[in-house]
Amino acid sequence: MSAVRGAARTAPVAVGPAPSGRRRRGRTGPVLTGLAGAWLVLVVAHRLLSGRWWLWLAPELIPPLAFVAVPALLLVAAPLAGRGWRPRTALLALAGLLLGAGLAGLNPAVLRSPPPAPPDALRLVSWNTTVWNATDDPDAFYALLTARHADVYLLQEYKPDDDPVRRDADLARLRREFPGYQVVLRGELVTVTRFPVVGVTALPADPPPGSDWRTDYWEVKSLRTDLRVRGRTVSVYNTHILVPLDLSSPLRELFYDRRHEFFQRRETQYRALARDLDRNPNPLLVAGDLNTSPAMGDLRRLTDRLTDAGRASGSAYPTSWTIAGRRWWRLDWTFVSPGWTVHRYRLRDARDMSDHRMQDVLLSLGGSR
Template sequence: MTAVDVAAPGTRRWGRRAVWTAAGSWLLLVAAHRVLSGRAWWWNLPDLLPPLLFAVVPVLLLALVPLARRDTAAGTARARTAGAALALGALALGWPAAGVNAAALWHRPPPAPPDALRIFSWNTWYWDQLLATGPDGERVTDPDRFYRYLHTRAADVYLLQEYLYIDTVDYDPIRLDDLARIRREFPGYHVAVSGELVTISRYPIVGDHPLDLRPWLARRWSDLPPADSSLPAYHTVKTLRTDLLVGGRVLSVYNAHLHVPPVGLPARHPDTADDGLARHDLRRAGYRAIAADVDGNPHPVLLAGDLNTSPAMGLLHALPDRLVDATGALDSAYPVSWARYGLPLWRLDWVFASPDVAVHRYRMVAPDGLSDHHGQHVVVSLRPRHEA
């Protein structure tokens, strides 16, 4: 009696159908995701899938392929081949969304020259507001600890997001004015601020350009920004471009913190800038504003920040082709920048550079309990003009 004959016909049919159904359904979901992510606002829930699932699920399906059996040995072979083909197709199609950095196995960035720039990008998690617990359990500020952490980064350029406090009841942004402390902590540095974004640079800032996303919206939202907001630019400027004078050349650095994805169906507040359709529109407009500005910018470019976009989200492809993902310079095969409830989850923070910017080192930096985001430390230099 062969192994094929051991299982009862009903069991064979169940195993075959289960494998084919699971593998085929996952392949269809991955194909739909590649088409709809970043384009259809109502695809927001699949957009929130953990990126690693796009690699793990097909591998698990491949492990289940032996369950696919037919009444003959030849039929079993065909059933298993079909199941494996579906799982491998899903793996190949979903691999770009999985967030795996295979380049870490072979890519070795070029050594940094002595005049390379050290850049630190970080979502601060409401600046120094949520850093300590008061006697009654309330969260209180701890500015000294916050600035000590920044100094340990020893950067030439700081790209900091969430330069604001937050109303912990309504989660409305509260304007923060810490410029005097910033200038004391970083004497000789130059500072540019727009809304929640602050750039601190040892190199002269010869121009700063907040990118207003409203011209790039698909429709007008009457409450953008909210009439009662104490920080209107928080809602409309999600990227701050600063032009730095570096060795006689200009480097344009884009400090970005894009809107968070919409969560759930149906929309929470219809016809306002807080519903699902509007949130999708705001995210796309943020990317369009960056793309338009970069396309018209003759200078070398570096974009860094919290894009609120996982590797699984198709909006990343809205960035212009001129910008090259610096992920290959990371030494991690699965980079993670965002944690929740003490668990490292996936990546939301990115660095991109134009080809005339060489990336020599790039790593995620633990926030030491100060934020739910890792910082990004990147060392770059401007390529000679004849190499650009």
């Protein structure tokens, strides 16, 4: 009898929840590893297809920060995958993080201070005005611009009034607000400069004289002005690349027709700009609303040739596009050739007069950062 009681005391006691816990961990491992692998495949495909295939639309609309946030979360969650799956999850997540980090729009140069500006540094303002002052108080609109006291203004989305009398009055006010400046206008693009203009080129094409404003709007997406700046000729490109998509329903055939059309137009606009940059021996500056996020492959047309002035922004994550009071990501850019030194780059709020922030840049000729 005592032997039976002893045996009863030493018999192992089964713990009920353990098998279900092991089953949960067993399911978590494949799920996390699958997610990490799927994200890595998406990043690789995005690197290969963005800016090259017109149907690669949805991934191009992924918020740029996701290319860092998603693999970072998977990396943090890797220990939950269990012993057998943990290293695979961590390795795939790390690969996705390393491959996608350059698409996130982060600015590692924030850790460095730009060089001090010389007294004769050039002040540049570039701004998508969102249909000029059509819905704004004109006095406040012009006050916002003139308060910057810039040497060169590159303004996008100029929209003349349909009434010829009011259109002429608006142009007269533009010139009156900037005494001593030259005004160059093609379609929606307005360049206002203190420096002498020695040449003007419209890209991708310059419509014939007498063409209406809407024709110029579609045909001229980069306005190059050659300026005489302190004894040197420099080329300044005022650029507004077409949006990448039509906002109609994806259930309609029109959506895909317009998507393909817009892709082709953007290709034409970027190619014309890149060709002109390649054959231009002057110091170069390109600024404007490119409708291109840091994650979009189209940006390679400029990053392969020029340097992003935003490195001098002082922000780890520069943002220029604002919707409903929230800053999302950067669509507005300034790029410079090695002949320029960027001393300051700021993205300034537009007091609700535009969904784009104003690029305010201080730079000089004679060196490179």
